[in-house]
Every structure is written in structure tokens, then in C-alpha cells.
Amino acid sequence: MIPSIIIYGLVNSVSLAxxxxxxxxxxxxxxxxxxxxxxxxxxxxxxxxxLLNYLRFPLLLAIVTTIGVVGLLGFVTYWVILLRVRGIxxxxxxxxxxxxxxxxxxxxxLGFVTYEFTLPYFKKGMVMIAGxxxxxxxxxxxxxxxxxxxxxxxxxxxxxxxLAFRGIAQNERTAISLxxxxxxxxxxxxxxxxxxxxxxxIVILPLGIISIxxxxxxxxxxxxxxxxxxxxxxxxILVASLxxxxxxxxTGIYLKPEWMMVVYLAAIVIVLAIKPSGLFGKxxxxxxxx
Amino acid sequence: MMGKKGMIAFVLLGFAILISLPQTVLAQLxxxxxxxxxxxxxxxxxxxxxxxxxIQMAVExxxxxxxxxxxxxxxxxxxxxxxxxxxxxxIPVQDALTATEKLILERKPHVIALGNFRSEVLLASMDLxxxxxxxxxxxxxxxxxxxxxxxxxxxxxxxxxxxxxxxxYLVMYLQGVMEFIKKQFGFSKAYIIVQDTLWAQGxxxxxxxxxxxxxWEVAGFDAYALGASDFSPSLIKVRAQKAxxxxxxxxxxxxxxxxxxxxxxxxxxxxxxxxSPVAPENAWRAFEGEVDGMVNLIFEIGPVPVKAVPxxxxxxxxxxxxxxxxAKMNLSGHGPGPSYxxxxxxxxxxxxxxxxxxxxxxxxxxxxxxQGVIGxxxxxxxxxxxxxxxxxxTALACxxxxxxxxxRVVVFPEVVAESKIQLPPYMK
Numbered sequence: 001m002i003p004s005i006i007i008y009g010l011v012n013s014v015s016l017a018x019x020x021x022x023x024x025x026x027x028x029x030x031x032x033x034x035x036x037x038x039x040x041x042x043x044x045x046x047x048x049x050x051l052l053n054y055l056r057f058p059l060l061l062a063i064v065t066t067i068g069v070v071g072l073l074g075f076v077t078y079w080v081i082l083l084r085v086r087g088i089x090x091x092x093x094x095x096x097x098x099x100x101x102x103x104x105x106x107x108x109x110l111g112f113v114t115y116e117f118t119l120p121y122f123k124k125g126m127v128m129i130a131g132x133x134x135x136x137x138x139x140x141x142x143x144x145x146x147x148x149x150x151x152x153x154x155x156x157x158x159x160x161x162x163l164a165f166r167g168i169a170q171n172e173r174t175a176i177s178l179x180x181x182x183x184x185x186x187x188x189x190x191x192x193x194x195x196x197x198x199x200x201x202i203v204i205l206p207l208g209i210i211s212i213x214x215x216x217x218x219x220x221x222x223x224x225x226x227x228x229x230x231x232x233x234x235x236x237i238l239v240a241s242l243x244x245x246x247x248x249x250x251t252g253i254y255l256k257p258e259w260m261m262v263v264y265l266a267a268i269v270i271v272l273a274i275k276p277s278g279l280f281g282k283x284x285x286x287x288x289x290x
Numbered sequence: 291m292m293g294k295k296g297m298i299a300f301v302l303l304g305f306a307i308l309i310s311l312p313q314t315v316l317a318q319l320x321x322x323x324x325x326x327x328x329x330x331x332x333x334x335x336x337x338x339x340x341x342x343x344x345i346q347m348a349v350e351x352x353x354x355x356x357x358x359x360x361x362x363x364x365x366x367x368x369x370x371x372x373x374x375x376x377x378x379x380x381i382p383v384q385d386a387l388t389a390t391e392k393l394i395l396e397r398k399p400h401v402i403a404l405g406n407f408r409s410e411v412l413l414a415s416m417d418l419x420x421x422x423x424x425x426x427x428x429x430x431x432x433x434x435x436x437x438x439x440x441x442x443x444x445x446x447x448x449x450x451x452x453x454x455x456x457x458x459y460l461v462m463y464l465q466g467v468m469e470f471i472k473k474q475f476g477f478s479k480a481y482i483i484v485q486d487t488l489w490a491q492g493x494x495x496x497x498x499x500x501x502x503x504x505x506w507e508v509a510g511f512d513a514y515a516l517g518a519s520d521f522s523p524s525l526i527k528v529r530a531q532k533a534x535x536x537x538x539x540x541x542x543x544x545x546x547x548x549x550x551x552x553x554x555x556x557x558x559x560x561x562x563x564x565x566s567p568v569a570p571e572n573a574w575r576a577f578e579g580e581v582d583g584m585v586n587l588i589f590e591i592g593p594v595p596v597k598a599v600p601x602x603x604x605x606x607x608x609x610x611x612x613x614x615x616x617a618k619m620n621l622s623g624h625g626p627g628p629s630y631x632x633x634x635x636x637x638x639x640x641x642x643x644x645x646x647x648x649x650x651x652x653x654x655x656x657x658x659x660x661q662g663v664i665g666x667x668x669x670x671x672x673x674x675x676x677x678x679x680x681x682x683x684t685a686l687a688c689x690x691x692x693x694x695x696x697x698r699v700v701v702f703p704e705v706v707a708e709s710k711i712q713l714p715p716y717m718k
Contacts, residue, residue: 001530008522115543116576116620117568126556133556206556208547209567213379213517252523257512260485261522286569 003130011138012243014145015204019218020225021236022196027073028232029165031185032082033089034074035096037197038219039103044070044198046107049117050266059120065076065174067123067198075193078187086186117210119202141203148199152234153259165189228255228271230281239279243267303611319646324368324428325358325656327633328399328424330390330415336566336622337430337487337541340593341404341629342371344605345445347612348633355502361644363620367633370397376408377542379517387418394422400646403632404625409433419449423648427635427653428452431664432460432489437672448652453628453635455589455687457489460564461496463587464537467562467689468497468506468677470654471535471585474711475562475646479507482542483524483548486513490539497537509533521548525555533559541566541624546577553580558717560585564688567626569593569623572616574696581692583714585701591686592627592663594698596706599681605630605663628675631662679703 019041026034034040044066051062055207081099085091126135156162167175168185176182199219229240248260271278297445319325329345332338344574349367357364372393374386386406391398402419405428406412416439419426426449428436434457440447455463471477480501484494491513501508512524526534526550538548547569547699552559567573569588573581588594595606605627610618639654640646660667665681678684679705689702691711700708 001526004526004529008526012520012522073416088325108334113335113543114547114620116572118546118576126554133554135554136703137554144381181645193616208519209544210548211517211519211544214519217517217519248520249523249526252512252520257514257518257521257523260520261515261520 001253003132005246005253007129007132007134007244007251011134011141012249013242014142014237015200016221016225016245017238017241018141018145018148018203019118019197020163020222020229020241021152022193022200022232023222024226024229024231024234024237025196026151026189026193027226029090029189030078030235031167032078032086032092032190033096033223033231034190034193035093035219036052036077036100036103037193037222038215038217039097039100040070040074040194040197042107042200042210042212042215043073043103045119045205046112047115048119049210050201052120058121063202066202067195070198071191073197075187075191077194078183078190081209082190083183086183095199100215104212108212112210113135113212115209117120118208118214119206119210121206124266137206143200143206144203148196149238161188220264224268227278228267232280232282233278233280236280240267296607302463302530307685314413318531319365320337320500321490322365324366325360325401325640325646326397326399327367327369328393328397329369329371329403329404330374330386330387330393330406331371331376331404331460333371333373334375335377335407335541336543336570336620338373338377338407338626339406340617340622341429341625342618343617344609344626344630345403345466345633347609349488349608350612352637353635355369359641360646366638366667369403369633369678370399374406374411374512376406376411380514383411383414385410389415390415390418394418394424399424401651403636404429404629406431406518409435416447416450417524420446423646424449425636425639425651426450427628427655429454430625432457432506433489434458435490437670437674439601440673442522448673449648451655451669451673451675452630453664453685454625455677455685456674457492458496459677459687460493460539460587462677463687463689463702464493464497464563465500465504466536467503467585467587468501469536469560470702471711472506472556475534475560475713478532479509479533480535481524481528481531481559482537482538483507483512483521484511484513484538485517485518485540485542485667485694490541493539494537495511504657516542517544517545519547520550522555525552525557526558528557529555535559536561537563538565539563543567546573549577549584550580553716556716560714560717562590563587566623568692570620571698572619574692578693581694582694583692583712583716585691585711587623587687587689588612590664591681591688592630593621593623594690594700596681596686596688596700599661599663599665601661601663602627602665627663631660631664634662635660635667656701666707670707680705695703 003205023037047066048062051057121137123136126133164180185266227238229236349369353366357366374389376386408433482494484490489505492580545565564587592601592605595603643650643654665686690698690700701711
């Protein structure tokens with residue numbers, strides 16, 4: 001059983017990291033908690049499904065188109081909705097949450113509610129690792145999760161846009177004084193975050209079905225992982241994903257599967273009580289020290 | 291002169307007449323008035339969606355023949371639905387009840403069909419039916435507590451009937467399938483995985499008890515919250531404990547994921563139970579053949595036509611003609627057959643009662659003895675339709691096995707079986 005726990009715990013952790021990383025990226029740079037994240041995630045799944053089934057796109061083209069469209073939607077969301085409420089956290093949350101709920105409930109209203117909505121595996125088949133069968137899709141998930149983290153590292157350290165991201169994240173006013181455009185950077189961060197929600201959906205959803213309620217669950221996962229690891233910290237997200245991913249699998253195996261969801265909620269409560277910035281977060285570090 | 295006590299009695303009598311007046315007026319049909327059927331259900335679920343389609347089909351068929359004979363006049367049927375959304379995680383019971391009451395107040399139905407999806411809502415809605423004195427045939431929710439309420443407080447809950455399979459009958463069929471599997475393959479180690487709802491938990495616990503009393507080992511019993519999408523913890527345990535049979539009991543759309551995960555993890559165990567998304571004809575296509583070998587129950591025949599019950603074959607064909615091939619391919623394994631039958635049961639009861647007055651309709655429903663899509667329909671004293679293994683005597687559920695090249699082969703009960711259960715390719 002141990003090899004199974006290690007492998008499927010890792011798979012679960014990577015899926016949590018994939019889900020949370022886009023949410024964290026947007027918050028870390030623009031300070032906007034994009035509560036439409038679950039809506040973008042599910043929209044991506046349904047968009048790929050529609051492109052494949054209605055327009056008969058090849059899989060790769062459907063994936064690229066979806067990531068582009070959802071990224072663009074994130075960009076537009078900033079200019080159309082968030083620009084007017086920027087800097088008022090409660091309004092930002094309400095506006096984005098309303099958008100997310102609107103997207104999810106629109107699909108429910110359109111009848112996208114049954115089990116027929118599934119995405120194809122990238123490649124069918126499996127390999128044995130330490131006596132445990134692991135399908136290619138899960139291996140793709142691990143690979144793409146690692147690639148995304150590496151991409152983010154190089155992007156934010158070696159490109160002009162990435163450096164602007166970090167500049168704004170570190171000190172917005174100083175960054176502006178150096179000619180970095182705050183709104184453009186924030187809009188781009190929302191676009192990147194939304195595109196990452198899209199990548200997560202495209203990689204994870206073939207393992208199950210596309211179900212409206214996953215949109216709400218994804219938001220809870222992104223928030224829980226962010227709070228545990230530190231909302232703006234990518235290393236924090238990775239560590240929190242590993243903690244929560246393995247905690248969930250162990251809870252499911254040694255306690256009861258119906259308590260797996262409790263792991264997220266308990267982690268949020270415990271971390272907020274002990275270290276509100278999260279394990280690697282710095283947003284409230286000063287208050288915590290005081 | 292009337293005394294003070296006499297005056298009070300007179301006023302109370304007046305109130306009593308006033309209170310009962312709307313019901314009395316409602317119960318009297320004028321020529322040309324339709325008989326209104328209220329259908330409050332979870333229209334977003336496949337069971338609710340297909341049940342509603344089956345009801346519309348039955349209403350059209352009856353109306354095409356002139357309607358329902360009530361005394362000297364014929365009356366057309368008119369059905370109205372409302373979406374209670376109760377199959378969605380997080381929807382409180384109260385919301386579903388509010389939707390049901392809205393339908394009752396706005397449409398003023400004479401009877402209620404199909405009804406609740408979740409047992410928790412069904413049990414709570416029984417008070418609504420009692421309050422408005424509405425004969426009600428439930429065709430989805432399965433908790434046995436429904437019958438207990440009818441028996442314990444008959445006068446209050448006599449309006450409520452159920453023609454769908456209930457959890458104890460589901461256990462009875464599952465036991466039959468398991469006995470079959472044990473006899474055929476010698477299997478005796480099972481792992482039960484259910485969704486965390488009243489009916490599924492009740493079914494799982496009933497089956498667990500039976501397993502222990504009949505020489506089986508229960509390797510595990512796990513429940514998953516509505517909406518759960520990762521079943522790997524249970525599947526890891528199934529593999530570790532070398533369970534030979536996985537018994538899933540689910541009706542949520544996400545439950546198809548369990549099947550996909552079991553195949554992806556190459557779990558060498560026979561899946562035999564109920565996964566709602568695996569029941570329809572198009573499940574082979576939807577799950578890209580991964581359903582191969584699974585033994586799945588059809589709660590009430592009709593979605594799977596059984597030759598021994600000609601009405602089930604006719605229903606299946608006519609559903610395709612009315613709603614199209616795709617709708618027939620999607621037909622859910624629970625709900626459509628009894629929903630369709632419920633309209634005929636009401637029509638028959640109203641014709642025999644010669645009125646839509648609720649108490650008379652209830653009396654007539656209690657004396658029902660009809661051949662329907664689901665077999666022979668008779669209600670027990672607890673207002674539950676009696677299920678068994680011979681469709682000439684009782685209503686019928688069945689188990690089928692998915693086989694290449696995308697066939698559902700009926701394997702249980704023996705009287706209607708087309709083949710024996712075969713081990714799937716991954717267990718040979």
C-alpha cells in the first residue's frame with residue numbers, strides 16, 4: 001500500500017498545485033483575489049469539449065485555442081470589471097465571485113449537467129512504477145506541473161514582463177516610478193492566472209468528468225492551498241500542495257473518505273489562527289511579529 | 291335561542307367548512323377542466339430529466355385517446371414541472387420544498403408525479419402532500435423511512451405512494467446478483483463504496499449486513515460526499531486487501547469517475563452495483579469502452595427493454611420515436627419507467643374513483659393492479675409498489691453486464707436473463 005500512497009499522494013499534490021498556482025500568481029502580482037477562478041477552470045473544460053464535439057477541432061488546436069481564449073477573458077475581465085474596483089478588496093472579491101458564479105450557473109442553465117461531458121486522455125495506456133499502475137495522463141499531469149513551475153521561474157526572472165510582474169509584486173509605487181505600468185501588469189497577471197486555470201483544467205479533467213460543482217470546489221482548493229502556503233508565494237504553493245495532497249490521501253485511506261474535504265477547511269482554520277500569512281507568505285508578516 | 295356553547299360550535303363548524311372549501315371546489319371538475327399533474331423534481335439530473343420526458347409522453351398518449359373518463363365526462367391531462375435542483379450538492383431541503391409548494395400554489399395540481407430526487411426531501415415533502423391533500427406517486431427517491439411514515443401515521447401520509455424501487459428492494463436485487471457471482475466464480479470478498487446520502491448509505495449497510503450473514507468478507511465500506519471526484523483512496527485499499535468485487539452505489543453524475551479511476555489503476559475486481567451514469571445505452575461511448583465487464587443494476591425495467599414485459603419494449607421504442615435516438619441512448623436506469631407508469635396509475639385510479647377527490651383517488655390507488663412498463667404494479671399496505679423476480683407477479687428491476695461491442699446483456703434475475711455473468715477481460 002505504501003508505494004500506492006506515495007504515487008497517488010504525489011499525483012493528488014501536483015493536481016492541487018496546478019489548480020492553485022494561477023490563483024496565486026494573480027494575487028501575488030496584482031493583489032486581486034480572482035474568485036472567478038473556478039468559473040474560468042470549468043469554462044476551459046467545456047470550451048475544449050465544445051471545440052472537439054461541435055467544431056471537430058483536433059485536440060491540440062482545441063487546447064491552444066482554449067488557453068488563449070480564457071487568458072484573453074482574464075485580461076478583459078481586468079479592464080472591464082476590476083479596474084473600477086481596484087484597491088477595494090471586498091469589491092474585488094464580490095465582482096470576481098459574481099463573474100465566476102455567473103459562468104458556472106450559465107453552463108448549468110444551458111444543460112451542461114450530466115456525465116456525458118468528458119475530455120479525452122492525451123494518451124491512453126499505463127506504466128507500472130514500483131508495482132503500482134499509473135496511467136499516462138497522471139504522468140502528463142506531473143510533467144506539466146513541473147514544467148509550469150520551471151516556466152514561471154524563468155519567465156519571472158529572465159523576461160521583461162516577468163520582471164515587471166516581480167517589480168509590481170515587490171513594491172507597486174517604486175515599480176511605477178521606474179516606468180512599469182501597473183494596470184497593464186495587473187491585467188497581464190490576470191490573463192496569465194486565467195490561462196493557468198485553463199492548463200489545469202485541460203490536464204486534470206480527462207481523469208473524470210466535467211461537472212459544474214467542480215468549479216466551486218476548485219476555488220476552495222485554490223484558496224486553501226494559497227492560505228496554507230502563502231497566497232503570493234510559489235514555493236509556498238508547492239509545499240502546501242504536498243502537505244494537503246498527502247493529508248487528503250492519508251485521510252481517505254486511514255480515516256474516512258467523506259472527511260477528505262474537511263482537510264482543506266481544517267487547514268484554512270489552523271493556518272489562519274497560527275500564521276495568517278501562510279507558511280511562506282509575507283503579506284501580514286509585520287502584524288504577525290507585532 | 292342558541293346558547294353560548296352552541297354559537298361557538300356553529301362558528302367552528304363554519305370555519306371547518308371554509309377551510310375545506312378550496313379543496314372541495316378544487317376536487318370538482320367542470321366539463322373542459324384539465325386534470326393537472328404537478329411534477330416537482332430535479333430536472334437537471336438525468337433521472338429527473340428523463341422522468342419528466344416519460345411523463346409528457348404518457349400525458350400525450352392518454353390525451354390522444356380522449357383523456358381520462360371522470361364520471362360522465364372526459365378530461366384532458368395537463369402536466370407542469372418545476373426544477374427543485376435537489377440533486378445539486380449544497381441545495382438545502384427547504385429550497386426544494388419551497389419550489390414544490392410554489393408549483394402547488396401556482397398550478398393547483400390534482401396529483402403529484404415523479405417528485406423528489408433526494409430521500410431527505412421526499413420525507414420532508416410528505417407533510418406538504420398531507421397539508422394540501424395531494425395524491426403523490428414518487429418515482430425516484432428510495433429511502434425506506436417513507437414507508438414507515440405511511441404505516442405509522444396512515445391518516446396523515448396516506449396520500450403518498452412510491453412506484454420506484456426502494457433501498458431494501460435494491461439490497462434484495464444486489465443480494466441476488468452477489469449470490470449469482472459467488473456461485474459462478476467463488477468470490478466472497480467485497481468492498482462497498484457509496485455516496486453519502488440516505489438511500490445509498492441505507493443500501494450499503496443493508497448489503498453489508500447480508501454479506502456478513504452469508505459467508506462474505508467485507509473488505510471495506512467507504513462513503514463519499516456528493517460531488518466527490520477522487521476515489522483513489524478506496525481503490526488503493528481495494529487493491530491492498532485483494533477484494534474481488536467492488537460494489538458501488540451512486541447516482542451522482544461524478545460517480546462515473548470511479549469507473550474511470552478503477553480502470554486507470556487497473557484494479558483487478560469485478561464492479562457490480564449501481565453507477566447511474568453507467569446505466570444508459572450511450573455509457574459505452576461516453577466512457578470510451580471502459581465500462582466493459584461492469585454489472586450494473588437497472589432499478590426499474592423500461593430503459594432496458596425486457597422481452598417478457600412487452601410494455602417495457604414498447605416504452606423503450608416509443609421513447610426513441612418521441613424524443614429521438616440520442617434521448618433514448620441517454621435514458622437513465624432509474625425513474626423513467628415508473629414516472630411513465632405513474633400517469634397511467636393516476637388515470638386508472640381517477641376513472642375507477644369517478645372523481646379527482648383526493649381521498650377517493652387514494653382508495654383507488656391502493657387497489658391498483660395493472661401491468662405497466664415496470665411489470666405488474668400493486669401497492670403494499672405501506673404504499674410501496676411490490677418488487678420481485680417475476681414480472682407476471684410483481685414489478686421488476688434487473689442487472690445487465692456491459693459487453694463488447696457496446697451491448698447491455700441482461701444477466702439477472704434468471705427468469706429474464708439472456709446470459710450468465712462473464713469475467714471482464716482484465717480479470718481473466
